[in-house]
Amino acid sequence: MVYIVVMIAIIVGVDLLLLRxxxxxxxxxxVGIVGLFLTVYMRFVKKA
Structure with missing residues (x-):
């Protein structure tokens, strides 16, 4: 759950600060940020 909240916070922050x-x-x-989070999740978090 915390992982999803962090991902959403990063997406919103980048949108508001840089790409308005x-x-x-x-x-x-x-899409790149979600892909990166998905890759990290599948590689590290899911194995734990």
Whole structure:
């Protein structure tokens, strides 16, 4: 649960601070962040 909250906080923070007026860049970066979190989850957290 904490993992999801951290991911959402990072996505919202990046959106508000850096990519407010660039919708395509927001989409690409958000998909990248989710992909990164999914990779880390599958690689490290799920094995524990």
């Amino acid at each position: 007026s660039k919708p395509l860049a927001r989409l690409i970066v958000n």
